[in-house]
Amino acid sequence: MREKVLVAAELFAEFGLDATKMEDVAAATGVPKATLYYYFEGKEDILAFLFVHVLDQLGRAVGGALRTGGTAAERLRAVVCAHLGVIESFPAASRALQFDLGRAARSPMIAARTEAAFVEPVGALLVEGARDGSLRPVAHPRLVATAILGAVTTTGLNALTPAAKRPLERVADDLATFVLSGVAA
Amino acid sequence: MREKVLVAAELFAEFGLDATKMEDVAAATGVPKATLYYYFEGKEDILAFLFVHVLDQLGRAVGGALRTGGTAAERLRAVVCAHLGVIESFPAASRALQFDLGRAARSPMIAARTEAAFVEPVGALLVEGARDGSLRPVAHPRLVATAILGAVTTTGLNALTPAAKRPLERVADDLATFVLSGVAA
Amino acid sequence: MREKVLVAAELFAEFGLDATKMEDVAAATGVPKATLYYYFEGKEDILAFLFVHVLDQLGRAVGGALRTGGTAAERLRAVVCAHLGVIESFPAASRALQFDLGRAARSPMIAARTEAAFVEPVGALLVEGARDGSLRPVAHPRLVATAILGAVTTTGLNALTPAAKRPLERVADDLATFVLSGVAA
Amino acid sequence: MREKVLVAAELFAEFGLDATKMEDVAAATGVPKATLYYYFEGKEDILAFLFVHVLDQLGRAVGGALRTGGTAAERLRAVVCAHLGVIESFPAASRALQFDLGRAARSPMIAARTEAAFVEPVGALLVEGARDGSLRPVAHPRLVATAILGAVTTTGLNALTPAAKRPLERVADDLATFVLSGVAA
DNA sequence: CATGAATGAGCTTTCATTCAT
DNA sequence: CATGAATGAAAGCTCATTCAT
Numbered sequence: 001m002r003e004k005v006l007v008a009a010e011l012f013a014e015f016g017l018d019a020t021k022m023e024d025v026a027a028a029t030g031v032p033k034a035t036l037y038y039y040f041e042g043k044e045d046i047l048a049f050l051f052v053h054v055l056d057q058l059g060r061a062v063g064g065a066l067r068t069g070g071t072a073a074e075r076l077r078a079v080v081c082a083h084l085g086v087i088e089s090f091p092a093a094s095r096a097l098q099f100d101l102g103r104a105a106r107s108p109m110i111a112a113r114t115e116a117a118f119v120e121p122v123g124a125l126l127v128e129g130a131r132d133g134s135l136r137p138v139a140h141p142r143l144v145a146t147a148i149l150g151a152v153t154t155t156g157l158n159a160l161t162p163a164a165k166r167p168l169e170r171v172a173d174d175l176a177t178f179v180l181s182g183v184a185a
Numbered sequence: 186m187r188e189k190v191l192v193a194a195e196l197f198a199e200f201g202l203d204a205t206k207m208e209d210v211a212a213a214t215g216v217p218k219a220t221l222y223y224y225f226e227g228k229e230d231i232l233a234f235l236f237v238h239v240l241d242q243l244g245r246a247v248g249g250a251l252r253t254g255g256t257a258a259e260r261l262r263a264v265v266c267a268h269l270g271v272i273e274s275f276p277a278a279s280r281a282l283q284f285d286l287g288r289a290a291r292s293p294m295i296a297a298r299t300e301a302a303f304v305e306p307v308g309a310l311l312v313e314g315a316r317d318g319s320l321r322p323v324a325h326p327r328l329v330a331t332a333i334l335g336a337v338t339t340t341g342l343n344a345l346t347p348a349a350k351r352p353l354e355r356v357a358d359d360l361a362t363f364v365l366s367g368v369a370a
Numbered sequence: 371m372r373e374k375v376l377v378a379a380e381l382f383a384e385f386g387l388d389a390t391k392m393e394d395v396a397a398a399t400g401v402p403k404a405t406l407y408y409y410f411e412g413k414e415d416i417l418a419f420l421f422v423h424v425l426d427q428l429g430r431a432v433g434g435a436l437r438t439g440g441t442a443a444e445r446l447r448a449v450v451c452a453h454l455g456v457i458e459s460f461p462a463a464s465r466a467l468q469f470d471l472g473r474a475a476r477s478p479m480i481a482a483r484t485e486a487a488f489v490e491p492v493g494a495l496l497v498e499g500a501r502d503g504s505l506r507p508v509a510h511p512r513l514v515a516t517a518i519l520g521a522v523t524t525t526g527l528n529a530l531t532p533a534a535k536r537p538l539e540r541v542a543d544d545l546a547t548f549v550l551s552g553v554a555a
Numbered sequence: 556m557r558e559k560v561l562v563a564a565e566l567f568a569e570f571g572l573d574a575t576k577m578e579d580v581a582a583a584t585g586v587p588k589a590t591l592y593y594y595f596e597g598k599e600d601i602l603a604f605l606f607v608h609v610l611d612q613l614g615r616a617v618g619g620a621l622r623t624g625g626t627a628a629e630r631l632r633a634v635v636c637a638h639l640g641v642i643e644s645f646p647a648a649s650r651a652l653q654f655d656l657g658r659a660a661r662s663p664m665i666a667a668r669t670e671a672a673f674v675e676p677v678g679a680l681l682v683e684g685a686r687d688g689s690l691r692p693v694a695h696p697r698l699v700a701t702a703i704l705g706a707v708t709t710t711g712l713n714a715l716t717p718a719a720k721r722p723l724e725r726v727a728d729d730l731a732t733f734v735l736s737g738v739a740a
Numbered sequence: 741c742a743t744g745a746a747t748g749a750g751c752t753t754t755c756a757t758t759c760a761t
Numbered sequence: 762c763a764t765g766a767a768t769g770a771a772a773g774c775t776c777a778t779t780c781a782t
Contacts, residue, residue: 018203022773034747037774073369126368135368140359143344147363150339151332158331174325178332182367183311183320184258207756219764222757388573392777404743407778443739496738505738510729516713517706517733524705529698541698548699552737553681553690554628577752589768592753 002039002049004029006093009050013092017047047096051110054086054093059117061086066121072129077176079122080152084172087156095157119145148179187224187234189214191278194235198280202232232281236295239278243271244302251306257314262361264307265337269357272341280342304330333364372409372419374399376463379420383465387417417466421480424463428456429487436491442499447546449492450522454542457526465527489515518549557594557604559584561648564605568647572602602651606665609641609648614672616641621676627684632731634677635707639727642711650712674700703734 008025015024022043026033040046065078087094097110122145129135138144152175159171193210200209207228211218225231250263272279282295307330314320323329337360344356378395385394392413396403410416435448457464467480492515499505508514522545529541563580570579577598581588595601620633642649652665677700684690693699707730714726 016203018201021771032747033773034749034775035745038746043773076368129368136366138359138363138368143340143356143359144363144368146343147336147340147360148368151336154335154338155328155332159328170324171328174323174328175332178323178329178367180367180369181321182363182365183261183314183323183329183333184365206754217764218756219758219766220762223763228756386573388571391775402743403777404745404779405741408742413777446738499738506736508729508733508738509725513710513714513726513729514733514738517710517730518738520709521702521706524708525698525702528701540694544693544695544698545702548693548702548737550737550739551691552733552735553631553684553693553699553703554735576750587768588752589754589770590766593767598752 004031005046009093009096012047013095050093051097054090054097055113055117058086062118062121071134072125072132073134076125080176080179081172083152084156084168088160088168118149189216190231194278194281197232198277235278236282239275239282240298240302246271247303247306256319257310257317258319261310265361265364266357268337269341269353273345273353283342303334374401375416379463379466382417383462420463421467424460424467425483425487431456432488432491441504442495442502443504446495450546450549451542453522454526454538458530458538468527488519559586560601564648564651567602568650605648606652609645609652610668610672613641617673617676626689627680627687628689631680635731635734636727638707639711639723643715643723653712673704
């Protein structure tokens with residue numbers, strides 16, 4: 001029942017929270033406005049549901065990539081691919097999420113879930129990589145993990161979403177190489 | 186006169202475009218609502234003014250960094266520092282900008298200016314670096330430039346904006362190293 | 371079954387008809403909303419049930435007082451006491467009733483029952499008293515009966531309902547004396 | 556400007572607070588809905604304005620009657636006439652007021668103003684009458700003042716408002732006589 | 741008999757914006 | 762130039778009520 005609103009992600013992504021009217025969500029889902037209020041607290045609650053859905057997918061994807069065998073470096077590459085895969089699967093919801101990523105105060109819950117789904121596990125992976133020798137030791141793993149999150153998200157949204165999209169693999173390859181090796185010669 | 190609205194950047198950053206009422210802007214600036222309409226087309230125009238202001242600063246900062254002497258690699262490092270500097274100088278406006286970065290369709294003008302201020306010159310720098318041998322040749326310079334933009338912006342907003350944060354230099358150093366060398370050993 | 375809603379009188383008295391939601395009545399009585407609709411036509415029907423209940427009590431109380439032996443004056447005193455007794459027994463419902471007493475058009479049924487329960491019999495008592503010599507002849511018995519109704523109701527609700535209530539007897543005594551002798555020396 | 560809503564008293568009196576829509580008030584006054592909100596906090600604020608208006612009139616009328624020369628008894632008779640006069644002048648608003656008289660908690664302000672406009676001064680008059688010998692000493696002046704308020708209000712609304720209204724003087728005379736002499740022989 | 745689930749129909753309120761002065 | 766006053770246009774949300782089970 002609640003899942004029906006997933007098709008409204010497109011709306012929120014395209015127009016944002018405020019420009020998306022409950023009327024629109026009702027029209028897009030075929031669920032009467034009053035019924036939406038029967039299942040959700042309000043508009044923000046619907047958006048939160050969408051976000052949690054995407055972040056859960058991200059968390060699962062990242063988790064799966066981490067459980068891959070191989071060195072930390074190999075697994076980090078897998079994380080980048082998995083992350084891009086989620087963006088490709090839920091482009092609208094991912095874009096919607098991006099809007100509010102910075103607005104941390106607005107929803108501590110979102111910030112916390114982002115932490116748990118990405119920053120925390122990737123930070124740990126960086127530490128692990130420094131031990132197994134496949135990654136360079138970094139002074140502040142979480143800061144770098146955040147940088148990776150930003151790089152992948154921004155690139156993914158720009159390269160995958162629009163009409164003329166490049167194949168996922170190409171982007172993933174370029175991006176993973178950038179993350180692993182940087183741009184220095 | 187128009188500059189007076191800069192103090193309202195905080196509002197837009199904190200609450201977003203729609204949740205920020207003209208009333209609030211009037212209260213924050215001390216300029217009567219009707220007078221704001223005398224100087225601006227409307228609410229969006231005020232926000233655009235804010236964005237253009239930040240993007241101009243960014244463009245100038247990036248341009249200055251590019252005119253620095255040294256190899257492309259050295260100048261890229263300078264770009265990262267300059268970018269972080271702008272975020273530190275205008276944290277609120279930068280955060281506000283971040284909200285709408287993904288909402289490309291919303292304001293093609295913003296997308297164009299972001300291109301001109303960052304993606305385009307940094308992409309060119311990457312190509313130049315490949316020639317002078319200080320940077321690794323990359324298949325898609327703009328894609329990598331976008332990744333850098335995302336990495337710096339996301340990290341900058343997370344590491345610099347909130348209260349008790351690390352010194353700019355530390356963040357800049359870690360981040361530039363990540364951009365140049367990646368995380369691989 | 372239907373009597374279960376009597377506990378909701380408090381709600382109607384406190385908040386009025388419109389501000390009292392079926393939800394609230396359901397919560398207060400423990401009877402599910404849909405079940406209330408099984409036993410009542412709707413919200414107004416529930417309120418009507420409450421009113422009829424009180425007015426029946428009032429009618430019975432007044433009737434009882436009238437059948438008391440003694441002069442008309444003595445029986446009028448008994449009526450005042452009985453009326454106050456009903457208000458004391460059903461303070462909430464009495465207060466709720468007061469709200470709608472003036473809104474005559476809203477419910478002719480209520481007006482009719484008020485007539486039948488009080489104005490009519492008390493008016494007759496006044497006429498009777500003029501005959502037996504215990505009461506002063508009045509030009510318009512119903513008008514005076516209405517005045518008595520207003521005096522007792524207003525005083526009763528003000529003196530009995532609130533926390534620091536005086537004993538019923540004291541109020542009844544003062545009030546009956548006022549009704550019988552007025553305030554002239 | 557604010558006075559324009561006085562013509563809406565009829566609506567509130569006829570239908571009550573909740574059944575009277577802002578739309579109706581706008582239509583009745585010719586003032587656009589949004590403009591009503593420019594001058595009033597909301598619907599309740601408009602009703603409060605109406606009440607205060609009537610209570611001020613009542614207070615003034617009572618005050619005027621009290622300043623009349625003569626014994627306390629004579630002045631009490633004047634008070635009853637003045638009170639009925641206010642009801643006759645503002646029948647709609649008076650009826651509207653009656654709805655909420657019992658709902659004290661809802662608006663302590665109304666209760667306080669009723670006190671100040673009627674209960675308090677009339678109570679004092681009763682005490683004064685006991686001194687000048689024109690009125691019978693009563694144990695609880697305020698209680699009796701409340702009874703008088705109820706008698707006059709209830710009677711006034713019932714006898715004056717409806718179509719077939721009796722002349723004010725007749726009602727006033729009967730009522731004043733009842734208040735002064737009661738119904739006993 | 742009872743009731744959980746679902747919804748149609750509105751209404752209050754909020755603002756961006758305008759314009760006479 | 763600047764602004765206080767006024768308002769048109771919307772939209773979020775609530776609830777009484779229904780009905781299948």
